[in-house]
Amino acid sequence: MSDLFVDITLPNGLQYKQPVGLYINGQWLKSDTQIVSINPYTEEPITSVYAASAADVDTAAQAAHVAFQSWKRVTGEDKARLLRRLATLTEENLELLASLEAIDAGKPKEYNAKADVEGVAAILNYYAGSADKISGRVIPISDTKFAYTRREPLGVVGQIVPWNYPISMSSWKFAPALAAGNCIIIKSAENTPLSLLLFATLVEQAGFPPGVFNIISGYGAIAGTAISTHPLIQKVAFTGSTKVGQTVQRDASANLKNVTLECGGKSPLIVFDDADFEQAVKWAAWGIMYNSGQNCTANARIYVQDTIYDAFLEKFRATVIEEFPLLDAFDDRAKLGPVISKVQYDKIKQYIASGKADGARVLLGDDTKVPEKGYWIPPTVFVDCAEHMKIVREEIFGPVVAVSKFSSEEEVLAKANDSTYGLAAMVFTKDIVKAHRFAAELEAGTVYVNSSNDEDIKAPFGGYKMSGIGRELGEEGLEIYTQVKSVHINLGNKL
């Protein structure tokens, strides 16, 4: 039994028991393989956890399938009660969860991890409020036919979540899925298994029936594939890179399961000369450096109108330097952490090299002093960029931004939309007509006017084009976990 829990002392002194098993059907299980989770600040292992095999996924799917027969009959109010209890438990364990997330995901505890965990409680409460309000419609046809729709859960749902916001992205998935009446198997990313496992102890405490909420760690190629192909799993929801998203969609065709994907982005942020200049600079800096740029909606391409280009660059550079010093996770002033892993570090370094090779000018990043330990990439700003450059077209997923100049509305609109991605877009202007015109014309699932990455759990979020399929958050975020059944009652039509 003690093998399934490891005593851990976090760098800020908090001590707790870290679960390391697979949480399936209300039990903690071991498996044949393990994953080591590394602290990106220290490059040292925190602990290892058990990784699910295809057989483990099958066990979970079978258990969830059985649990679903009862869970689907639980009233909305009772589901809401459990979700709210879980929200309360999350709030009660805020400090611990945030501290763990900080070292597993490599993000500042106070500025990033805490906000992530608070978001988990908020979204649980939001969807708890919806749980008793999932109604269909009555459709008038004639006196001899009574037709109505039911919105039913899908059944067993698989959810594969990323490492950039481990517990937060998990909540975007589990909260609506459970509220809608599904039973879930949720797999964390290989890089960041710990917070979700700790969260499983709260799920237990909240009183979810066994089999309803299953939590596993695992390798994408093994456990992830097992989920995507499993015949008992009716839906897979995935957040991660577009490349892996394509694999998930292909695998899901095995039993035609319902698929929703939140994938990559290369979101353009446009600054017109009639913008509130100071605010535009601040939001633009925040929108790419927050979470060290490891953010699907990061504004990794910035287009500045030529009339303010030089002034913008100067202010932007100064703002990034001031706002994003490289500090320790538990330093309350920290707003930027290292990137998640050696693999990501190497990838980003390669992009930086390609940027230079393609002729972009480095405004910031080359001379920044970096701590000795940790996968630190300093905030890197490329300017005078052009559309053919890899750093402009491809998702880097690090604190690296490509800034370009533009002169006309037509030009920047064309450039902004010239991408296979379409997750978000940002436009800064005081001109209301320009704002609404761009909101309508930009090919993106979310358009921010005069802000960036300013999402709210009540407003739907998701991608156009290869940034994704379906929407999370808001009402739409619940709908993707239901299916419509039409019922026709014959009140007298005879053949």
Place this chain on the structure above:
Amino acid sequence: MVTDEYPLTVHIKLPNGVEYDQPTGLFINGEFTKSKQGKTFEVVSPSTEEIVCSVYEALEEDVNAAVDAAENAFKNTEWATQDPSVRGRCLLKLADLVEQHAEVLAGIESLDNGKSLFCSRGDVALCSAYFRSCAGYADKVDGRIIDTGSNHLSYTRREPIGVCGQIIPWNFPLLMASWKLGPCLATGNVTVLKTAESTPLSALYLCNLLNEAGFPPGVVNIISGFGKTTGDVIALHPKVRKLAFTGSTATGRHIMKRAAESNLKKVTLELGGKSPNIIFNDADIAKAAQNMIIGIFYNSGEVCCAGSRIYCQSGIYDELLVEFKKAIANLKVGDPFDETTFQGSQTSQLQLDRILNYIDVGKKEGAQLITGGERIGGKGYFIKPTIFGNVHEEMRIVKEEIFGPVVTITKFETVDEVIELANNSEYGLAAGLHTEDINKAIDVSNRLKAGTVWVNTYNDFHSSVPFGGYAQSGIGREMGIEAFDNYTQVKAVRIKIDKKKA
């Protein structure tokens, strides 16, 4: 009774031993105050006829103070404009607090209204469930974007109305308060709520919970008073933009007139009913009898949607009547605080007299008294469960709302006949029908003119299902998603978009 000596809190010991502090003041701007003129009125326990305490009575100047406090909270604080999730959290906390204080609240309700603890506990549970349901909706009141072409951005917002006046009845004091407060507060409005003069106590107790739940001062103001004085001031008040009333049809009509005379305030009304409860030959007789009991004797028959006209198909009439009488014989009528009591007392002397008068009228009209028909004992307003048979449609006891444990029973033959009988009313609040045939159930439901049709059940409420009247039983719906329409107004915004060249 005029006195400025009366304390703002009175310590009360309930008959079941529970003790608590009863607020007696007017709850305005987050605090209890005495009325400006110091007037109070007595609160009587209808099951013992004893005086419980007095409460302060709000007159015109007090109503004005409450309205001003509400207006200030609406205009000058962030209540209406903040992140709506905050309002949701207040309602959630309130729901939890109601649950924590459930036994006290149920006891107050039984003391003040005379209903059995069985009924009052049910009310308290429905109350917290409803606050919880509204809480979840607070942050989901969306408008829409409407595609009218690329020359415009057209969208709607659903905005709160502002200061609401809410007047609630005495039959479900706490529950009716929740039906009014829930959707009103979730959508960002503020309110002045007047309780019924016979039952002011539970809402006043709720005020402490409102503060604890985090509702800012002025958002909810609760005052005690009489209809003709307090209620009328609210109905006429120029700053009140919306009025919600539950009570008799006659008063509802008056309220609507006052709204029109003053400032065309928006009005929703939950009024009276004379709801038909229809039993078909193929009904499950034992279950139907139970549903008939719930339909007319639950809450001592003081229910707007009570199934007060029973129509029984001739094939099972005799058997059903036997079953019904047997079920009535098993009903315990008496002390509300006795855990085995089903039916408590009527709420006041006035109501007792009204009901006994109708019983008299029924006898004089030639109806056959099958059982009951008289008061029980001399202390406390208790009436025996009463059935009148051999009635005809023109009798007053068949047409008029009695609002007590008195039911008429009529035989019928065909579906067409009973639908005509059922619909032959100026009311249209609810209807019940009992049958095992789903086709008949849906067909008859489609044809009954009532805001709620219950099939094989009765008085069976749920927070998510709307409730309200056809015809003279009311205007608008409470509960369900529809309730939120009463407390929001639609603003359409059209922004012109001119194409630019550069």
